[in-house]
Amino acid sequence: MQQLLARYQHRVFGLCFRMLGNRMDAEDATQETFIRVFRSLHHWDSSRDFVPWLFAIAGNRCRTLLSKRSRQPRSQLIEEMLDGEIGQEPDGDLAEEIQLALAELSENQRIAFVLFHEQQLSYIEIAETLSSPVGTIKTWIHRARLATARWLARRHPELDPSNAMHPV
Amino acid sequence: MQCTQFETRVHELLDSRQRPQDDPRLQQHAADCQDCSQFMLGQHMMLDGLSASLPSVESGSLQDVLQPEFDRLSASPVTLQHQPSFPTRRLTALLAIAASLLLVAWLLIPSGSDPVDSQLTLKPTPADSEVQSEQSQPDDIQLPDPIREFLAWDPSNNRQAGSMLLASTSSRLLKFPLPHAAIGRQMQQLWNRGAENGLPTEQIQDELLPLVQPVNTVLDTLRESFTSPLQLQKENQPDASSRCWSERIQLAAAVRLRHLSV
Numbered sequence: 001m002q003q004l005l006a007r008y009q010h011r012v013f014g015l016c017f018r019m020l021g022n023r024m025d026a027e028d029a030t031q032e033t034f035i036r037v038f039r040s041l042h043h044w045d046s047s048r049d050f051v052p053w054l055f056a057i058a059g060n061r062c063r064t065l066l067s068k069r070s071r072q073p074r075s076q077l078i079e080e081m082l083d084g085e086i087g088q089e090p091d092g093d094l095a096e097e098i099q100l101a102l103a104e105l106s107e108n109q110r111i112a113f114v115l116f117h118e119q120q121l122s123y124i125e126i127a128e129t130l131s132s133p134v135g136t137i138k139t140w141i142h143r144a145r146l147a148t149a150r151w152l153a154r155r156h157p158e159l160d161p162s163n164a165m166h167p168v
Numbered sequence: 169m170q171c172t173q174f175e176t177r178v179h180e181l182l183d184s185r186q187r188p189q190d191d192p193r194l195q196q197h198a199a200d201c202q203d204c205s206q207f208m209l210g211q212h213m214m215l216d217g218l219s220a221s222l223p224s225v226e227s228g229s230l231q232d233v234l235q236p237e238f239d240r241l242s243a244s245p246v247t248l249q250h251q252p253s254f255p256t257r258r259l260t261a262l263l264a265i266a267a268s269l270l271l272v273a274w275l276l277i278p279s280g281s282d283p284v285d286s287q288l289t290l291k292p293t294p295a296d297s298e299v300q301s302e303q304s305q306p307d308d309i310q311l312p313d314p315i316r317e318f319l320a321w322d323p324s325n326n327r328q329a330g331s332m333l334l335a336s337t338s339s340r341l342l343k344f345p346l347p348h349a350a351i352g353r354q355m356q357q358l359w360n361r362g363a364e365n366g367l368p369t370e371q372i373q374d375e376l377l378p379l380v381q382p383v384n385t386v387l388d389t390l391r392e393s394f395t396s397p398l399q400l401q402k403e404n405q406p407d408a409s410s411r412c413w414s415e416r417i418q419l420a421a422a423v424r425l426r427h428l429s430v
Contacts, residue, residue, distance in 0.1 A: 001238050002231070002238065005230060005231065005234065009225055009230050010224050010225055013224065013225035014222050014224075017222065017223060018222075023223060026225075027225065027230075030225060030230060031230060031233050031234065034230065034234055035234065035237055038234075038237055038238070039237075094213065094217040095217065097213075097217075098213075098214060098217050098218060101214065117182075117214075117215065117218055118218050118222065123183075138183075142179050145178075145179070145182065145211060145214075146175075146207070148210060148214050149206070149207045149208075149209070149210025149211045149213075149214060150206060150207065150210055151210070152209075152210040152213045152214060153206035153207070153209045153210040153213070154206070
């Protein structure tokens with residue numbers, strides 16, 4: 001069990017952080033995930049991959065925490081931004097920008113996108129994790145890419161080569 | 169290249185873990201199209217920054233929190249394989265007896281609209297007067313078998329049928345008063361917990377496996393009440409004061425259940 005924790009805790013925490021948007025909630029969700037994993041390990045079918053099963057539990061824990069929030073789930077940064085504590089203008093911190101972009105996605109799009117691009121799972125593994133068809137997973141990820149790319153580019157127009165000034 | 173082709177090509181490359189920025193055709197189109205250029209730029213920012221921006225969990229912090237759980241699981245003498253998460257022998261026996269009550273109730277209630285796929289027809293021994301009681305004993309008894317159907321369901325077969333059968337069984341049980349409703353609620357809670365955890369349906373069935381033997385014992389006892397009632401009476405000797413035949417069946421089942429190692 002300790003080996004299990006050592007091997008997967010960072011990956012599970014990473015997923016939970018992307019889903020929940022703040023470290024404290026992510027740590028809580030990670031703890032709950034591993035407690036459930038340890039208690040349910042005898043239920044795991046060893047003929048199946050462990051990682052999709054692990055991430056399925058983590059995803060469900062995150063969804064449970066998200067559903068307990070009173071408002072539409074947003075990251076702590078977005079809440080602070082709406083309260084005026086963070087400026088509306090991007091300050092160049094890419095980590096914050098990425099987290100804000102992900103927070104704009106639906107839960108399904110967010111988790112599918114993170115599992116593919118950050119956790120490097122295949123479409124089939126993600127489909128097994130989220131109990132959804134591969135086609136649905138692809139749609140979620142493609143829409144997430146479009147939404148996040150446009151959101152980031154809109155927030156940083158100065159980086160668009162087509163906006164560069166040309167000498168007359 | 170059209171914008172739709174550009175977008176499709178970008179997704180193809182990303183799906184195969186390649187960088188769209190390295191594709192010259194895509195670069196050429198992006199140079200002439202602001203929307204596609206933005207899309208390309210956004211992808212570049214996201215992918216370059218994604219992994220580098222992820223905070224990590226503090227080493228040792230989770231270990232400290234989860235150590236008591238480790239210790240508890242390590243100290244548990246019970247084998248984990250098919251370990252029932254339902255509580256105790258007493259509850260298992262109660263559920264089995266409640267199942268027998270349910271079957272008796274079904275005998276007395278006219279069959280409803282629910283389809284019954286497997287039924288058994290029994291005829292009581294006519295010469296037996298020991299089982300006559302205040303409750304009338306029907307001559308032909310049809311035993312619907314929803315619980316046994318579910319327990320006999322093979323998860324390698326139609327999983328959806330199994331889940332529908334579980335839902336149907338629990339719904340039927342909820343229509344009866346306690347303790348049948350309690351069984352129905354527990355089955356629904358089991359199903360909901362499995363769905364919440366994303367557990368495959370066959371793992372939910374594993375949790376019901378400890379109930380198989382006591383439930384089958386009850387069903388067998390019920391059938392024997394019509395074929396070998398005197399034998400049942402003999403087994404039930406310490407409780408010979410029981411009045412109606414349904415109560416005698418329940419008691420006979422309870423006597424047998426005491427000998428089961430559940």
